[in-house]
Amino acid sequence: MTLPPELSPEHWITHVFSAKAARQGGVIRRNLRDIERYVGRSAFEDELKRRGYHAVENAGQLIIFCNQEPIRLIL
Template sequence: MINPFIQRIFQSRQARNGGLVRRNIGWVNFLASMEQLEAEVRRRGFHMFVVGDQVLILCNSGGLQVVC
C-alpha cells in the first residue's frame, strides 16, 4: 500500500498534468521516506533529482536531456 503522503504528491495538479513537483527532503523523510518515494517514482517511470534539500520529480516518462 502506498504511503498517503506519497499518494498525495502524485494526485497534485502538477503531477497529473505531467509537470514538476518539488518537496523538501526533510518532509519526505518525516512523513514517508526517500526510499518509498524513489520506488514510486521508478514504478511510474518518472525522473527524480535531489538538489540541495529539495527533491524534484518530473512527472513525465519521456526522454530526458541535460542541457547545462
C-alpha cells in the same frame, strides 16, 4: 495546506501525486526532509521507479518529473 504529522506514507504519496501539475504530467518539487519524514527516501524512490518518473536532487530539494519523458541536463 499543512499535512498532519500522523499522515500515513501511502496517503502522503497519494497527496503528492494528486497535485495538479503531477496529474498533468508536469513537474513538482518536494523538500527531501519531508520525503524522509513522511515516507522514507527509499520508499519514495521505489514509487518513482514504479511510476516511471525521474527526479533530480539539489540543495535539499527533489524536483520530480511526473512523466516518462527523457531528461537532458543543460549545464
